[in-house]
Amino acid sequence: MSSGQVTKRVKYKTSVKDAGTPGRLSLVKERLVFRPNNPNSASKLDMQFKYITNHRYTKEGSNKAPMLNLTSNQGASYIFEFESYEDLHICRDFVGCANLMKFGHKGVAELLHRQQKLQILELIRKFIQNNPAEMICSSVQGCCKTIDYVLHSELQKLHQQFVGGGVLTEAEFWATRKKLLEKDANRKAKQRGGLKSSVLAESKPFIDGRTNRVTFNLTPEIVREIFSEKPAVHRAYLNFVPSKMADKDFWTKYCRAEYLQRSKNIAAAIAEAAEDEELAIFLKPDDILANETRRKIRRVDPTLDMETDQGDDYSHLPDHGIFRDGSKEVAESGNELYQRTLLQDLNRHAAVVLQGTPIDEEQLKDTQTVAEALERSKQERSTASKDDESSADQERLKGISQAMTIDDLRGSNDHHLAPLWIKDPRDYFDSRQASSVKTSIEATKGTMSSHESYGLLRESISQIKSMGLNHPVVASEVAQKVLSVLTHNISSTKYNLGKKPGESLLDSLPTSVRDELLHHHISIEELMKHFWSSYPITNKYLNTKVTKLKDEMSKMDSQLQKLKEAVQPDIRHQITLLIRPMQQALEAAMQHYDAEQQKRASKAREKPNGYS
Amino acid sequence: SFSDDVSLLVVLIDTNPFFWSTSSSSLNFHQFVSHVLVFLDLIVRLSQLNQIVVIATGHNTCDYIYDSSLDTDQVTGEGELPALYSFVLQRLEEFVNKDEKLGAKQEGLSEKRASSLLSGSLSMALCYIQRVFRSGPLHPQPRILCLQGSPDGSEQYVSIMNAIFSAQRSMVPIDCCYVGSHNSAFLQQASYITGGVYVKPQHLEGLYQYLATVFAVDLHSRSFLQLPRPAGVDFRASCFCHKTTIDMGYVCSVCLSIFCKHHDKCSTCGSVFGKAQLDAASDRKRKASES
Numbered sequence: 030m031s032s033g034q035v036t037k038r039v040k041y042k043t044s045v046k047d048a049g050t051p052g053r054l055s056l057v058k059e060r061l062v063f064r065p066n067n068p069n070s071a072s073k074l075d076m077q078f079k080y081i082t083n084h085r086y087t088k089e090g091s092n093k094a095p096m097l098n099l100t101s102n103q104g105a106s107y108i109f110e111f112e113s114y115e116d117l118h119i120c121r122d123f124v125g126c127a128n129l130m131k132f133g134h135k136g137v138a139e140l141l142h143r144q145q146k147l148q149i150l151e152l153i154r155k156f157i158q159n160n161p162a163e164m165i166c167s168s169v170q171g172c173c174k175t176i177d178y179v180l181h182s183e184l185q186k187l188h189q190q191f192v193g194g195g196v197l198t199e200a201e202f203w204a205t206r207k208k209l210l211e212k213d214a215n216r217k218a219k220q221r222g223g224l225k226s227s228v229l230a231e232s233k234p235f236i237d238g239r240t241n242r243v244t245f246n247l248t249p250e251i252v253r254e255i256f257s258e259k260p261a262v263h264r265a266y267l268n269f270v271p272s273k274m275a276d277k278d279f280w281t282k283y284c285r286a287e288y289l290q291r292s293k294n295i296a297a298a299i300a301e302a303a304e305d306e307e308l309a310i311f312l313k314p315d316d317i318l319a320n321e322t323r324r325k326i327r328r329v330d331p332t333l334d335m336e337t338d339q340g341d342d343y344s345h346l347p348d349h350g351i352f353r354d355g356s357k358e359v360a361e362s363g364n365e366l367y368q369r370t371l372l373q374d375l376n377r378h379a380a381v382v383l384q385g386t387p388i389d390e391e392q393l394k395d396t397q398t399v400a401e402a403l404e405r406s407k408q409e410r411s412t413a414s415k416d417d418e419s420s421a422d423q424e425r426l427k428g429i430s431q432a433m434t435i436d437d438l439r440g441s442n443d444h445h446l447a448p449l450w451i452k453d454p455r456d457y458f459d460s461r462q463a464s465s466v467k468t469s470i471e472a473t474k475g476t477m478s479s480h481e482s483y484g485l486l487r488e489s490i491s492q493i494k495s496m497g498l499n500h501p502v503v504a505s506e507v508a509q510k511v512l513s514v515l516t517h518n519i520s521s522t523k524y525n526l527g528k529k530p531g532e533s534l535l536d537s538l539p540t541s542v543r544d545e546l547l548h549h550h551i552s553i554e555e556l557m558k559h560f561w562s563s564y565p566i567t568n569k570y571l572n573t574k575v576t577k578l579k580d581e582m583s584k585m586d587s588q589l590q591k592l593k594e595a596v597q598p599d600i601r602h603q604i605t606l607l608i609r610p611m612q613q614a615l616e617a618a619m620q621h622y623d624a625e626q627q628k629r630a631s632k633a634r635e636k637p638n639g640y641s
Numbered sequence: 642s643f644s645d646d647v648s649l650l651v652v653l654i655d656t657n658p659f660f661w662s663t664s665s666s667s668l669n670f671h672q673f674v675s676h677v678l679v680f681l682d683l684i685v686r687l688s689q690l691n692q693i694v695v696i697a698t699g700h701n702t703c704d705y706i707y708d709s710s711l712d713t714d715q716v717t718g719e720g721e722l723p724a725l726y727s728f729v730l731q732r733l734e735e736f737v738n739k740d741e742k743l744g745a746k747q748e749g750l751s752e753k754r755a756s757s758l759l760s761g762s763l764s765m766a767l768c769y770i771q772r773v774f775r776s777g778p779l780h781p782q783p784r785i786l787c788l789q790g791s792p793d794g795s796e797q798y799v800s801i802m803n804a805i806f807s808a809q810r811s812m813v814p815i816d817c818c819y820v821g822s823h824n825s826a827f828l829q830q831a832s833y834i835t836g837g838v839y840v841k842p843q844h845l846e847g848l849y850q851y852l853a854t855v856f857a858v859d860l861h862s863r864s865f866l867q868l869p870r871p872a873g874v875d876f877r878a879s880c881f882c883h884k885t886t887i888d889m890g891y892v893c894s895v896c897l898s899i900f901c902k903h904h905d906k907c908s909t910c911g912s913v914f915g916k917a918q919l920d921a922a923s924d925r926k927r928k929a930s931e932s
Contacts (some may be wrong), residue, residue, distance in 0.1 A: 482658035483741040489671040490734045491659075497721055498675045503849045511847035515854055515869055 035123050040110040041065065041072055045096070049110055050528055056123045061099075063109075074107065078124070079310050086121050089114045097121055186548060196581045197559060201574070228254075228378045234288065245284040252396045255283075256380040256403050258374075260317035265310050266400050274307075275398060286311030290369060314369070318377065320514045330427065534603055541595055546607060549589060556582055560618050566625070586615050645861035647690040647781035649773065651766040652681065653788060654706070656697045656737060659755030660791040660821065668820055668845040674733070676849040677788060678726045683857055685725070687708060690781060694769060697733065698762040698789070699740035700755065705765070706732045747881045756794030759827070761788070763815075765803040770813055784814045784837070787828060790821040795886055798827070798879035805831045814838075816856055820845060826877050826886070838868045881908065 035056040040049030041063050042443045050072045052065035063074035067158050083100040087093045095117035099107045111117040191197040235244040256263040263282065270279050302309040312431045503511075535543055563571045589608050596604050654677060662669040684693050695707040707729050708714050714758035763785070771782045785808065808815055814837035817828040824841055832839035842851045855868055877888045880901035893898045896910040906913055 479658065479741070479744055482662040483737060483744075485662050486656065486658050486670055486737045487734060488729055489669065489674065490737070492671055493674055493678075494722070494727065494730055498679065499724070502675055502679045503847050507844060507847040508850045511842070511844055511850040512854065514843060515851070 035120060037116045038112055039063070039116075041095075042072065042108040043072075044109060045108060047108075050106075052111055055119070056120060061124075063107075068266040076101070076107075081124070084121065084124050086117055097124070099124065126351075187552060190552060191555065191581075194581070196556075196577050197574075201559060225250075226379075226382055228374065236286070243278075243284070243285070243288055247280060247284075247396075247398055249396060253399045253403065254378075254381070256400060257384075258377045259315050260321075261310060261313075263316065263400065263403065265307070267404060268588075269307065270397070280396075282308055283311050328421070398418070538600060538604075542592075542604070543602075545592060546604070549585065549592070549608075550611060553585060553614060556585065557614055557618060560622075564621075564625075575622065579619060582615050582619055584613065586619075589615075614640055644690070646859045647688055648684070648859040649692045649694075649770075649781040649783040650684055650856075651694045651696065651769060651783065651785045652677070653696050653698050653759070653762045653766060653785065655741070655757050655759075655789045655791055655820075656733070657700050657755060657791040658737075658740075658758035659700060660757070664790060664820075668848065670798075672846075673788075673790075673820065673848070674730070674873060678729060679849055680852040680857070681707075681729070682723065682725055683853060687857065688859075692781060694766070695729065696762045696765055697736045698757045698759055699736065699764040700757055701740050701743040703758050703761040703765055704736050704739070705769075706736060735741065755791060756797070757789070757791040757840060758797075759791075760800035760804060761795070763801060763808075767804060767807055767811070767813070770811065774811070784816060784860060786856055787815060787817040787831075789817060789819055789828060792821060792823065793825050793827045793886075794828060795879035795884040798884070799881070801827050801831070805834055808835050814860065816840075818842065818848075818856065820848065829871065832915065839871050840869060841871075856867075 037054050038051070039054040040051050041054075042049040049071055050065045050067070052063055052070075052072075055062045055064070060075065060077045062076075063072070065072055080101045080103075081099050082102045085098040085100075087096045089095075095111040095114045097109045097111065097117055097120055099109075101107070109120075111120065170448075188202060192202050194200055234498060235246070236242075237244070237559065257267070266279060270276050274282075282305070285301075290312065298312055302312045535546075538546070556578055560575065560582070563575050563578070566572050566575060589612055593604055593608060656670075661673075664670070667774045681695065684691055689748055692709050693707070694705065694709070694717075695705055697706050699787040714728070720727055722730075766785050770785075773780050773783060805815065813835065815828075815831040815835045817825070817832050817839045819825050819828060819839070819841045829839050831837065838855060840851060840855055842848060858866060877886050878890075878899050879885060880887050880890055881898045881903070882900050882902065883902060887899070887901045891903060891914075892898070893900070893907040893910065893912060893914070895912045896907065898907055898909040900907075904914060
């Protein structure tokens with residue numbers, strides 16, 4: 030789309046059945062203009078988008094002509110028939126986007142309420158795709174954000190409170206919420222398939238007894254597996270093909286070797302190996318593997334302890350298990366060089382599967398590409414692991430030496446024994462008395478001498494004796510006051526809570542209190558997120574941010590306190606318990622802030638050596 | 642057998658002259674005694690089996706004023722005042738005189754913070770209760786009601802705590818109606834630990850109403866009532882060396898004595914303390930910065 034103008038040839042109709050006036054429809058940023066081809070025709074149209082409340086269109090799959098129906102806020106509808114569905118889509122998107130931008134946030138909210146969320150998002154995404162420059166346009170971004178925080182009105186409140194109150198900037202607020210801005214960006218996560226756990230290379234060849242032919246089936250997948258499991262074969266392939274022999278010959282030799290192994294005719298195997306050098310490679314044990322294994326054995330951590338997992342029986346599921354039965358294999362001594370046992374093959378296959386280099390579909394085209402790709406990936410891995418190895422070695426040695434020292438066998442620490450000393454308890458009480466007399470001695474003179482004070486007491490007693498007691502001893506209003514004071518704090522929640530099933534404390538609170546509590550909780554969480562992520566403070570920007578957050582936190586603290594005091598006395602205890610973790614979080618953050626400030630201040634005061 | 646709702650109430654009345662001479666106008670000693678006398682009468686009339694014991698907490702001494710179970714204290718007779726009141730008042734007056742005489746021996750020394758001998762009266766109450774326990778199976782449930790106004794004497798911390806723990810062990814609740822100006826940490830702790838009720842009345846002119854509503858009920862019936870509980874308890878202790886109230890200090894790990902400053906040796910059990918952690922750390926820092 031160009032810079033916001035669309036012109037299409039349309040037919041303008043007042044109703045669906047109408048034949049329609051041919052003409053041109055121009056859509057610009059804020060208006061649409063229809064000019065009929067016939068200049069004398071009366072049906073000219075020039076309208077601003079803000080008067081269009083709704084637009085409808087025919088679907089592509091239907092047999093109807095591509096038509097767009099715009100409804101104005103006065104109820105009139107304008108129908109345009111397009112030449113193709115493509116034109117229709119372009120204009121429709123334009124109108125939709127124009128609507129959005131014109132309506133602004135309120136309009137979006139309205140459209141949302143008419144449950145056109147998906148359409149709006151579609152529109153926006155298309156618009157953004159087609160107009161990368163327009164993405165910077167704040168209105169579109171604003172629309173995205175609006176949608177999300179209309180959908181989440183708590184988010185809106187939070188946004189208003191923090192960004193509106195100047196505590197956080199827009200960028201900071203949305204920093205952790207990027208996901209919300211790009212709705213369904215990459216739904217399809219590209220996950221590559223891994224290796225099958227069935228040993229493909231063990232698939233039985235088709236043996237035709239009549240013609241004495243053995244047919245092996247080799248797919249690129251099987252080839253890949255063979256290359257991963259037998260690096261010597263891989264090396265041989267890379268060396269021999271295509272220089273020494275053709276692809277087919279190589280595989281023929283390989284399959285012959287496999288057949289010989291399978292047939293368990295060791296003598297024949299040795300004989301053929303003696304003749305054919307390349308065949309010998311396939312029959313010998315894999316030397317690359319042997320080197321690797323030797324290296325791994327050296328690296329094994331002797332302090333490791335392992336658990337075996339019993340009872341995992343996958344062999345009856347598809348893509349699991351092996352086709353070879355190892356029970357009938359007997360290891361004859363002396364011929365071990367040319368024999369591969371089931372265990373060896375199985376272990377090698379398992380190691381490769383666990384290593385888990387994923388397969389890309391493109392690599393499985395033919396054997397040459399498979400070989401090269403595997404070679405590349407192996408080289409990458411080896412360079413990466415070389416650095417780790419040296420450090421891993423050191424760590425391993427350290428770990429071994431630590432584990433080898435056994436505490437019990439060391440020399441014992443010298444335990445100092447304290448001698449028993451029993452004191453006379455009377456000393457303690459005597460010393461108490463002495464100190465108490467001392468404290469009673471030190472003092473300043475009171476306002477009244479002791480004699481006068483005692484005199485007062487005596488006087489009171491004689492007064493009562495002579496005058497008697499008051500009638501009544503407590504005035505009725507006073508008594509009533511005392512009674513109400515004593516009883517109004519009695520809370521009934523102790524008996525009401527927990528009686529109804531499914532009723533929680535939050536539900537039983539009055540709604541205003543509950544909403545306030547929840548809002549406080551969310552805002553405190555937000556504050557904490559931003560506060561703790563700003564430490565350690567490395568620059569001035571973070572410093573100002575943290576100061577602002579701290580002020581907001583103290584405000585929040587006093588708000589919580591006020592909430593506690595304003596609430597009814599019988600739920601006050603529960604509210605206090607609910608609020609306590611929030612208050613503790615705020616306190617911890619504020620203490621941390623103060624401690625940090627003090628540290629910085631003391632650091633600033635300290636001067637380096639030599640300075641005066 | 643004894644019925645459940647009988648109480649043996651031991652009332653500790655604060656007669657510290659140094660407190661009452663400075664008390665506020667809303668409650669002077671005259672009014673205080675009037676309220677208390679009516680309350681005592683109430684208890685006696687609630688049940689024929691109720692017993693009360695009144696102990697006066699003076700400045701220099703404590704003494705039993707009245708014991709309803711003693712034959713010598715049976716009150717009869719006519720007069721302007723009911724016999725109980727005149728008897729108690731008479732004994733109070735005698736006690737005040739005794740207290741003054743004992744104080745006169747240390748003439749010339751006046752107190753800054755005049756505290757009463759609460760530890761003494763608590764101990765006397767507990768001793769009486771122990772005697773009741775050993776008198777046989779038929780006894781009412783005893784409890785202690787402390788009518789105190791004087792501030793805490795921090796030098797009595799250890800004795801009061803010992804008395805509190807002994808009351809806790811014997812399952813004797815210590816209630817308190819505190820008529821002084823600031824809350825008493827010791828009595829709050831006493832009520833908290835022993836399961837009693839601590840009340841600091843807002844309207845002191847209605848003291849009798851507080852006493853009758855909260856403290857007249859026997860222990861068994863308390864389970865059906867919701868008595869006022871304070872919002873928090875002041876758990877501060879006094880240090881053993883200077884008797885100052887502290888909330889952060891050093892504790893001996895052998896005998897749990899509390900000190901406000903670092904000592905080399907515990908004065909209670911004699912164990913030697915190692916060098917304090919903070920000092921060691923600051924030494925290391927100093928050495929590091931010097932080098």
